[in-house]
Amino acid sequence: MGGGSHSSSWEAPRSMKSAYAVDGGINFCVSGVTALLRSEIAHDPAFLSAFANDMWMGQRQNSGDDSFITRWVLFQHLFKPQRRDGEEEPVQWKLGMQLTEGAEVGTSIMPDSRFAGQMKRWYRSGLRHRLMCLVYEPCFWGMYKTCPHMTRKMVEGMLNPVLLWVRLYCFWRTFHVCPWFGCFVLSMKTYNYLDGLLQFATEYPFARRHLWAAVLVDRLYLVSDWYCWVTLGTEAWITRQAVDPPAAGRSHRDCVKGE
Template identity: 25%
Template sequence: MADVIFDIVVSQISQPNHISSLHRYVRTLGNFFSHWLYKSFSKTLKPSFTANDVTVIIPTIHNNFEELRDPLQSILACQPFELLLVTTTDKYEKLVNFTKSLDASNIRVFHVQIANKRKQVCEAIPKVRTSIIVMADDDRIGAVGPNQRVKRLRSGPLPALIFNWLGAAYIERRNFEISATHGIDGGTSCMSGRTCAFRAEILKSPLFLHGFKNERWGQYHLNADDDNFITRWLVANKWKTWIQYNKETEIETTLENNIKFLYQCSRWARSNWRSNYTSLFTERHVWKQQIWCTYALHIATFTSLSFVFDPLIIYLAIKASSILPGNWPQYAITIQCIFMLWTKIIKLVGLFSREPLDIIFLPVSILFGYFHGFIKVYALLTLRMTSWGSRPDGETNDNERMTPRACRSESINLPKGDYPDLIRYKKYTNFLPNIINFSRNEKKDFLQPKISIITEKIPTSSEKL
């Protein structure tokens, strides 16, 4: 009997209609083992860099700067070499006066004309004088480090507690996924914009600054998704990334505890659609450098719609098990449902281990997972939207985040191709004639011809007289 059942199961799994199930759960199993085997780098006795080699950049558009006091004091307690704050011109004086109350000599404040994170960052980067740059968001973070936690509410109305837990679960899943993909091939779809450390030589590169300020999305200049751009730039230039997934490098952040959390989810979903499409089909570096990450994160953006795939997988399981004898169809469906439930819990084990009572929110998490699929579809249909939706100061100059590109200027018409003397450029063509042999000096002179500059002699005062 066991041999018969095994043959039936193998024959059913090999059918094309089970590819969706394999695609969905192979990445879950792979990430599961990688996450729990993941180890951060240990602290060395003689580190290559110290706090004195670090500059922290914070672009801020806060209306109430007093909300920044705790996170700024937390950052200053780490004793960085310098803290650079960049705001808009109309808030500059107010921010300068606020920083004086912090009683710190290593703070400098800059300003730009409009509220735009990319422009604010580019304003500060050339002023950096250290080897490491830490990019920190101003959303009331608690410390510097890439391991994230959401500040929990311990009391309040039930809707606020539910939204707070959904935010904590969202960040916990993200920690799970990026630690897992880093453990396998060192890849991730996005290094967090909340807090992240970069080598200054990367961000100060003129090519980076130009691309950072001039990214395009279709017919538009894109000024949102700055953290996605930086991540893709690192991949394109073959820089490695890492996640310190431990308590010592943990930051505490806040998300919305009301209906505005859904606006945050839609904004993140739009960024994922835009950036992952660019990674897969425009730049395409990830296909060779981060194979597992490409499968588990980038492609998953286009396929992880639970409200579509979960019913489909259940239907296929019922259809596949219908030919099994006796009660085996019921056993097969039960096992499938238990496995699907396990996949929805495994990413939250860390959260449940810290907060055991959070298990009461598990049904909410499962239902929200299906609802989030509709948020992703809505985000796909509204890719040109860049508004925050969750904070009033975040809407300042929103019209600058995606602006139409300038029209290409009119160019002259090329002559017809029947002119024998017409010089045409051909890619990979060697323009040096093969029949001419140059010595090293002659070749240098040939490739770098001298340019004669004719200048008019300016008469001196005596000559004028």
């Protein structure tokens, strides 16, 4: 959900399931052939126009299709009027999710230094999505009326670089004022994290030799949150050209947008 506390890869499904159960909202859904859209949504001229002209800081967006589709499905009924007189009011759609083993979808992870570029693209795309939802369309109050829990978690995610230092200060003060309670809280958080790490190693035994890398990835937000704010206007894919080479006669942008 992009909340204040970052979920690890093995905690994310449970977090998404509980968040969706609260108000029917979620930060993003899968896109492309893994998404199932009603034809009324996909054939809507307003949707097609907005999707083909998705812009950020004057630059066409070739990433974040999943975020765009989610934002449109959940909140397009709150967007500024995009229809001519006499046309019907936009329908408020609902988003459905399948969080079962049979519906799991994997992603290709780069086995080398390109993984860092892949992570930067994901983080930056998520940050743009939150800004678009909270500031532009549908804006904070429109979101809050539809998905209050999702809105609160998004705000937490936006403030995470600041909230991180607030939490560290609170821990530091707690250890000075009430050491036993500080130790109790720290031990509980440590236990929960190690328990999740053990579950991850049990589910993916081939990754046991590289658990240090999983821990490192879980802490990337300490740098990536700040970096993505600074490079918010950058639209770079970095890894996709090597993974999905453009077909003959098509530009790389066309191939990407068609995914």
